[in-house]
Amino acid sequence: MVHSAYRAIGILDSGVGGLTVFQELTRQLPHEQIVYFGDTARMPYGPRPDEEVRRFALQIIDFLQNQEIKLVVVACNTATAAGLSSYREQSALPVLGVIEPGVRAALAQTGNGRVGIIGTAGTVRSSAYEKALQGARPGLHVIARPCPLFVLLVENDLVDTPEAEKVAVEYLAPFNRASIDTLILGCTHYPLMAGLIQKTVGPGVKLINSAREIAGEVKEILTEQQLHHPLRLAEPGYRFFVSGNPGSFEEIASKMLHRRIKAYQVTL
Numbered sequence: 001m002v003h004s005a006y007r008a009i010g011i012l013d014s015g016v017g018g019l020t021v022f023q024e025l026t027r028q029l030p031h032e033q034i035v036y037f038g039d040t041a042r043m044p045y046g047p048r049p050d051e052e053v054r055r056f057a058l059q060i061i062d063f064l065q066n067q068e069i070k071l072v073v074v075a076c077n078t079a080t081a082a083g084l085s086s087y088r089e090q091s092a093l094p095v096l097g098v099i100e101p102g103v104r105a106a107l108a109q110t111g112n113g114r115v116g117i118i119g120t121a122g123t124v125r126s127s128a129y130e131k132a133l134q135g136a137r138p139g140l141h142v143i144a145r146p147c148p149l150f151v152l153l154v155e156n157d158l159v160d161t162p163e164a165e166k167v168a169v170e171y172l173a174p175f176n177r178a179s180i181d182t183l184i185l186g187c188t189h190y191p192l193m194a195g196l197i198q199k200t201v202g203p204g205v206k207l208i209n210s211a212r213e214i215a216g217e218v219k220e221i222l223t224e225q226q227l228h229h230p231l232r233l234a235e236p237g238y239r240f241f242v243s244g245n246p247g248s249f250e251e252i253a254s255k256m257l258h259r260r261i262k263a264y265q266v267t268l
Contacts, residue, residue, distance in 0.1 A: 005227050008033035008237070009218065010064035010072045010093075012057060014043035015155050016252050017189030018075030021098070022238075023257065024215035025073075029222070031229050033236045035067045038263075040244035044151045045078040046120025046187075053122060054083035059268045061091055067239070069093065070227050073214060077119050077186045081126035094221055101213030102184050103132040109206050110182040113137070116175040116205075117144040118197075119186030120151060129186055143178045147171045147190075154189040157252055159196065168193070168200045175201055184208045192256070241266045 009025060011018050015038050022036055037060050039045075045053050057079040061072055072095045074080045074087060080097030087095045106115050117129045124146040133140050150171070153164045175183060183205050185191055191209045198207060222228045229236070242249045246263040253261040 004070045005230055007068045007070035008035045008239075010061075010067065010069035011036045011075045012039070012060040012064065012072065012079070013037070013075045013188060014039050014045040014078065015151070015189070016249060016256070017151065017154065017187060017192070019253055019256055020188050020191040020209070020211035021073060021075035021214055024211045025218060028215045028219050029228075031231070031233050031236055032222075033229065033233075033238065035064060035069055035239045036241065037064060037266075038240070038242045038249055040242045040249055042243060043155065044120065044148065045076060046122045046146070046148050046151065048122065050082040050122065050126070053079050054086055057083065057087060058090060061087055061095070063241070063266065063268060065091065065093065071096070071218065071221065073218060074098065075188050075211070075214070077188065077210065078122040081123045081128040094225075096214060096217055096221070098188060098210040098214050099128050099132060099186075101217045102186065102208050102210040103129060103136065105208045105213045106133065106182050106184050107136055109208065110140075112179070112181045113139060114141045114143075114178060114180045114182075116178065116180040116183040117142065117186050118147045118150070118171070118183065118190060119144070121146045121148055123186050129184060141178075143174065143180065145171060145174055147187075150193055151187065151189045154192045155248075155252070157255075159193050164193070164196060168196050172197065172200045175205070180205060182206045182208060185210060240264070243268060
């Protein structure tokens, strides 16, 4: 049996968006092994009912737990909003979601108390961010907007196109009118469009990247529970699994991570 500290960090996402979390984890925790699962056959999660998303997430967590992991990161806002408490109840391992760290960062950042949220239809429908933000600071003015096409633009490598710019302008116009000073990127795909989003909302708006925040939280938990990998591995092992055809995932992941990525297809 592998001692817990030697085990890997597990990440689940609907597709390539969770690679933003993978990237941050490798930056903040360079000696940790990581197992990544992208549910590419069933993405996007945003339009799906919560019950279905919960079922998918639990299937992936079951798979990851058989891969010798010590902690699960639900690197998908839609899946986090759909049932983080359910995943925690049904897993013996720590399970982290991306919403709580993003909320804390937004509360620390906002100066004028006007916070915007962009996410999938499922995340926005859940009001998970609004509840958490206003629960912590009742007077906060919060505006949320679903941006479902952003996920498809990222998954199809179309971020740097005139079409993406047009979509961004249409989606983000309400935030300019609302005079927000902080915008939560409420989907782990969205940091891959951060340049375009920043350009559209203007330099005065601080973008909250949930990926960066969740990596910091993972680091804290590993420290508290003494679960940091004991060996200072120069090249820790990374494994990638997908539910769909690995080809497009490998292409986008390799480009994004600047290394050749090999993914293995798994049927759940």
